[in-house]
Structures are given as C-alpha cells and as structure tokens.
Amino acid sequence: MASHVILAPWVIHSTWLLVANDGKERDISYFLILAVVLWRILHNQIWISLSRYRTAKGNGRILDKGLEFEQDDQILFNALLFYTGAAVIHPFAEHIVYSALFFIPILGTILTRTTSVVSFTAYITYIDFMNNMGHCNFELIPNWLFSLFPPLKYLMYTPSYHSLHHTQFRTNYSLFMPIYDYIYKTMDKSSDALYETSLKREEETPDVLHLTHLTTPESIYHLPIGFASLASRPYTSNWYLWLMWPVTFWSMILTWIYGRTFVVDRHRFDNLKLQTWAIPKYKLQYYLQWQNEAINGLIEEAIIQAEEKGVKGEELNRYGGLYVHRHPNLKIRVVDGSSLAVAITLNTIPKGTTQVLLRGNLTKVAYAIAFALCQKGIQVVTLHKDEYLKLTKSFSSTESSLVLAKSYAHKIWLVGDGLSEEEQLRAPKGTLFVPFSHLPQKNCAKINWLPRRVMSAWRIAGIVHALEGWKEHECGYTMSNVDKVWQATLQHGFQPLIITPKISRSPSSKH
Known part of the structure; x- marks a missing residue:
C-alpha cells in the first residue's frame, strides 16, 4: 500500500503532462519511466515463478532449503526499521549501495549526453536478468557454453556460483564477473564441483503426491508459483487482477490446449518428500458432464506418472476408485482423505x-x-x-x-x-x-x-x-x-484447528 502512495502522484503527474501538453512540450521519456517500471515488475515475476517451479520440480536445484514466507514479512520489517532511523545496517541498505554502484554507467551516459530510454531500459534489464539468474536456485547455464569459450567462466557467474556466497558468506563476493574473485583469491574451491552436481541433478521423486486443481481463472495467481503476496489469501481478489484479464484469458487458453498437470509446491515432513501437482481444470468444470472424460484422463495420467516415479502415496481431491479399478496392480496407494x-x-x-x-x-x-x-x-x-x-x-x-x-x-x-x-x-x-x-x-x-x-x-x-x-x-x-x-x-503431531462456539453468522474453521 505504501508503494501505491509513493508512486501514485508521479503516475498521475506524468500521465497528465503527456495528455495536457503537445508538440515539443510533451516529454514522452518522463512517461515511459512508468513502462520501464511495469516491465521490471513483469520481468522479476517471470523469474520468481520460474524459480519456484523449478525448485519444486527439483531438476537442477542447488539448495534444498524450502521457501519460508516469513522472509517476505522480514523484508517489510527491515524496511520499517530503516525508515524509522535504525542505527544498525540492515540488508535493505545493501540495495541502496547496489543501486549507487549500478547507477555509475547511467551517470556516465548522462554526463556525456548520450543517454536514451532504450539504453537505460537495456542496461536495467541486463542488471535484473543477471541478478535474478544468480538467485534462481537452479542451474541453467549449459556446460558446453564454457567448453566453447573457456574465458566466459570468469566473465559470467552462474546461479550455483553465487549461491556459495549466501551459504559460505566469505567467498564468491563478485557480482556477475567471477574474475575479481579469482584475482583477489576469494573464489570458493567448491564452485566447479557444485556447478557440475547441480547441472546433473535430476527431477525429484516425491514420496507423497497431493493432486489438486484450480478453482477460478484468477486462482492461478494464488499458487506458490504465482504472486507471493496472494499465495496466503486464496479468496482475496485485488483490483489489479482485473487489469490482468488478458493474461488470465491466455492462461486459460494455454491450459485448455496444453492440458497437463504441473508441479506447484514441495515440502518435507520427517523423511518424506512431498509434492503438490495441479490439474489445469477449474472448479466449475468438475460439475459439467462433458468435462468428465477430460478430467478423468488427466487424473489417470497423473497417477500413472506418479507410479512410474515410484511415489508411495497419492492424495486425491476426488474419490479415485475408477483409477484403481482400471489399474489393479498399482504399487502407489491412492488416498482421498475421507x-x-x-x-x-x-x-x-x-x-x-x-x-x-x-x-x-x-x-x-x-x-x-x-x-x-x-x-x-x-x-x-x-x-x-x-x-x-x-x-x-x-x-x-x-x-x-x-x-x-x-x-x-x-x-x-x-x-x-x-x-x-x-x-x-x-x-x-x-x-x-x-x-x-x-x-x-x-x-x-x-x-x-x-x-x-x-x-x-x-x-x-x-x-x-x-x-x-x-x-x-x-x-x-x-x-x-x-x-x-x-x-x-x-x-504424528497434527492438531485440529480449535473452533469455539462463540461464532456469529460469519464463522471460521479449517480442516
């Protein structure tokens, strides 16, 4: 909400100047900053969704640590401390230092009068791309690229290379260009080994698979691979989701054509590896007779795929008896949770x-x-x-x-x-x-x-x-x-949510 308050006056002002002025008085570059901001949001969101999807799937994953949503709250907390004048250095301050360093090339183009919206956008996009790639938690740089041009190893970092900076803390300091770590002898000795291991890592085989489905077209944004701010509020509908109807519509078309289950989440409980797969069908479609064959086909395909991977148990949001009857020799155990x-x-x-x-x-x-x-x-x-x-x-x-x-x-x-x-x-x-x-x-x-x-x-x-x-x-x-x-x-430690009888017409309970 604070970001809306900060940005709203500028958005209104830039739009007004574009509409009210004409000819040479119209400053298009001032208005185009908004387009650059929106592009950065989209670019970052693509990386977030891709990173969470690949982390859940497992192939190429670097770190096995799960995503804790308290991290989002911590970012907000640090920001509040920073703005209220805390005396100690917080991670948010590092972003200011990064911004100052990254601004040096832009300042150079300004002083030489060679700056432009295109060069500015291209430079910022490159910075965002490299930064997101370094924090995506899956290795995607192919080995043949370094074999084809060996010096590239020192000119471009990899996600596994930068991950060691966050786990070892005193190595791999350089952003984007490992050559400086090589010069100052701060390169981690396990960088090459971690790169090879991560690159060869195959897709994870879960012990328990939870099979679910979408509810509404907008529910795709509430998935863990969607918007982190919405993942905890399944029934919340924000105004900006209406502005995304073109994206929502094309996601519906994509699920209609592609029509395969996909991984959305992973967890670990004791020694069990858990995954959640989503069927690209909406709640309304489960009540339509003509959709039964397509839905049953997707569920059956998911069960067979889980069987081939050696999954121990699969949880269904429907009864699943049809699939057990069709495949009586299943080793996987189908559980509907009734x-x-x-x-x-x-x-x-x-x-x-x-x-x-x-x-x-x-x-x-x-x-x-x-x-x-x-x-x-x-x-x-x-x-x-x-x-x-x-x-x-x-x-x-x-x-x-x-x-x-x-x-x-x-x-x-x-x-x-x-x-x-x-x-x-x-x-x-x-x-x-x-x-x-x-x-x-x-x-x-x-x-x-x-x-x-x-x-x-x-x-x-x-x-x-x-x-x-x-x-x-x-x-x-x-x-x-x-x-x-x-x-x-x-x-096994699971406890039901306590429901008190002191409830009016709007009670709350959750199984």
Missing part, C-alpha cells in the same frame, strides 16, 4: 451436542458423518425430503436418529458443497458452522496461511498414510477406520 475429514468433523462437534443440521451435497464424507453421528445417538436433521430418503435408504437401522425438518433454527451446522448464501444467512446468531468439503464457504474457512503450518485434512491424510506404511487404498466407496486414522494423525 476418513480423516470425517474424524475431524466428528471431533469438532462440541461434547453434549444432541442434534446437528446437515447441509450441502450428499457425498461419501457426508454419508459417513451422518452414519457415525446416528450410531452415537445424535440426531441428524435434513431439510429436503430427497436427502432424507437417501440417508434412510443407506442405513435403515439408525433411521430413528434421522430427522426431516423445515426449520433452520439449529446451533450446529455441518456444511458441504452446495450450501447457498441465502441458506447460510438463515442460520440463527451464534451458529457453529463445521465445514467438511474440500472448498468450504468463504466465511466458513480458516484461510490465514501465515505462518505456513496449516494444511487441509485431504493432504494430511496422504502423509499419515505414507508414514504409517498402510498398504490399502482409500478411494471409491472404501474408507479407512476413522478412529485408527484419527489416532495416527495425532501421534
């Missing part, structure tokens, strides 16, 4: 509850929750006769605990997909909403992902499945033992 979702929902309902309202589409999880509650003697209320008949038909022995009602006056709501906003507003004040769907209502979800230690039940289920070494699939109409999964999840 049992853990049921366990969390049951253990979130406050003790002493005698009646709950079940709303949303009747899914595998909804049936399991209703059945478990009825066995405990807790009444499950439905508002539609067709839902009531489906439930009674599924477990007739407990139908006495099923209630068909017309009133919304219930304090505990179990909500899934299909709950309309109009129905939600009918809930009395103080109602506790407990979502059990993959994508709960916007105001029924805990979406604050900072610090990055919040995970969905569907993802955790696959991790626990792999940690326990369970051999059975959990997909289709099969479900693991709810109590066994719940206890194993707690033993």
Whole structure:
C-alpha cells in the first residue's frame, strides 16, 4: 500500500503532462519511466515463478532449503526499521549501495549526453536478468557454453556460483564477473564441483503426491508459483487482477490446449518428500458432464506418472476408485482423505451436542458423518425430503436418529458443497458452522496461511498414510477406520484447528 502512495502522484503527474501538453512540450521519456517500471515488475515475476517451479520440480536445484514466507514479512520489517532511523545496517541498505554502484554507467551516459530510454531500459534489464539468474536456485547455464569459450567462466557467474556466497558468506563476493574473485583469491574451491552436481541433478521423486486443481481463472495467481503476496489469501481478489484479464484469458487458453498437470509446491515432513501437482481444470468444470472424460484422463495420467516415479502415496481431491479399478496392480496407494475429514468433523462437534443440521451435497464424507453421528445417538436433521430418503435408504437401522425438518433454527451446522448464501444467512446468531468439503464457504474457512503450518485434512491424510506404511487404498466407496486414522494423525503431531462456539453468522474453521 505504501508503494501505491509513493508512486501514485508521479503516475498521475506524468500521465497528465503527456495528455495536457503537445508538440515539443510533451516529454514522452518522463512517461515511459512508468513502462520501464511495469516491465521490471513483469520481468522479476517471470523469474520468481520460474524459480519456484523449478525448485519444486527439483531438476537442477542447488539448495534444498524450502521457501519460508516469513522472509517476505522480514523484508517489510527491515524496511520499517530503516525508515524509522535504525542505527544498525540492515540488508535493505545493501540495495541502496547496489543501486549507487549500478547507477555509475547511467551517470556516465548522462554526463556525456548520450543517454536514451532504450539504453537505460537495456542496461536495467541486463542488471535484473543477471541478478535474478544468480538467485534462481537452479542451474541453467549449459556446460558446453564454457567448453566453447573457456574465458566466459570468469566473465559470467552462474546461479550455483553465487549461491556459495549466501551459504559460505566469505567467498564468491563478485557480482556477475567471477574474475575479481579469482584475482583477489576469494573464489570458493567448491564452485566447479557444485556447478557440475547441480547441472546433473535430476527431477525429484516425491514420496507423497497431493493432486489438486484450480478453482477460478484468477486462482492461478494464488499458487506458490504465482504472486507471493496472494499465495496466503486464496479468496482475496485485488483490483489489479482485473487489469490482468488478458493474461488470465491466455492462461486459460494455454491450459485448455496444453492440458497437463504441473508441479506447484514441495515440502518435507520427517523423511518424506512431498509434492503438490495441479490439474489445469477449474472448479466449475468438475460439475459439467462433458468435462468428465477430460478430467478423468488427466487424473489417470497423473497417477500413472506418479507410479512410474515410484511415489508411495497419492492424495486425491476426488474419490479415485475408477483409477484403481482400471489399474489393479498399482504399487502407489491412492488416498482421498475421507476418513480423516470425517474424524475431524466428528471431533469438532462440541461434547453434549444432541442434534446437528446437515447441509450441502450428499457425498461419501457426508454419508459417513451422518452414519457415525446416528450410531452415537445424535440426531441428524435434513431439510429436503430427497436427502432424507437417501440417508434412510443407506442405513435403515439408525433411521430413528434421522430427522426431516423445515426449520433452520439449529446451533450446529455441518456444511458441504452446495450450501447457498441465502441458506447460510438463515442460520440463527451464534451458529457453529463445521465445514467438511474440500472448498468450504468463504466465511466458513480458516484461510490465514501465515505462518505456513496449516494444511487441509485431504493432504494430511496422504502423509499419515505414507508414514504409517498402510498398504490399502482409500478411494471409491472404501474408507479407512476413522478412529485408527484419527489416532495416527495425532501421534504424528497434527492438531485440529480449535473452533469455539462463540461464532456469529460469519464463522471460521479449517480442516
């Protein structure tokens, strides 16, 4: 927001001068600075997305350290300290020194009256390119380039070369040109070895694969490979996203034509390597019959690809029984996470509850929750006769605990997909909403992902499945033992988000 306040007067002023003046009085170069700024933003974002994608994928990766989003907060904190006049040197001050050094060639062109917008843009682009390349965390400079022209080794640094400056601290000081490190004997002895190792590093094989999908066309910007500022706020829609509709549209066309899953994230839990793959299909497409074949094909292709890589377990956002039936000899274990979702929902309902309202589409999880509650003697209320008949038909022995009602006056709501906003507003004040769907209502979800230690039940289920070494699939109409999964999840350190009943019509909860 501060950057908007700083830049807004200049943007308005430069635009006004361009529009109001004409002829020789019009200063186009002053206005073109805005275009240069926008180009630098785009250039840097391309490198950020590419770096995070390649880091998640693993081939050519230099450092295995994960991305911590607290670093973004630290940058803001350092900036605040700098502006309030801190007495110690902060990393932000280094950027001022860098800017002063990089400004020397520009100052030379100004003094010799040979400067131009083109030369300025080309020089800044080169600086940004080299700086981003040095910090991209994957090796991309081919070995044949140095074999073809050996002196280039001392005239251009590589990402692996500069990474040693950040890990060893007292070596590889020179930016862009290693020849100065060679002259002053500050070149790290392991530079060549790290370069060769990183260049030969192959794509990482995960132990657990989480398969997810996009929700809306704009959701691609919320992925870790998108905008870092949006990655923690899945439901946030900023005004500038509307300005990016041309990019959004072409991303839709690209996913439509290319149509393959892609890596978006990686994690490590104990000794397990975890990856997240995204299917280039949107939430709406999962409800369209004519899209079923294409979606099933993408999921099946992802499962086969994971099988070939030797993945132990795969978490699906859908049931996955179809793919296990088609490939009965799969070594990979397909887990849809239903049992853990049921366990969390049951253990979130406050003790002493005698009646709950079940709303949303009747899914595998909804049936399991209703059945478990009825066995405990807790009444499950439905508002539609067709839902009531489906439930009674599924477990007739407990139908006495099923209630068909017309009133919304219930304090505990179990909500899934299909709950309309109009129905939600009918809930009395103080109602506790407990979502059990993959994508709960916007105001029924805990979406604050900072610090990055919040995970969905569907993802955790696959991790626990792999940690326990369970051999059975959990997909289709099969479900693991709810109590066994719940206890194993707690033993591995996962804790459910505590939901308090002191909630109005806009509750927050997250599995």
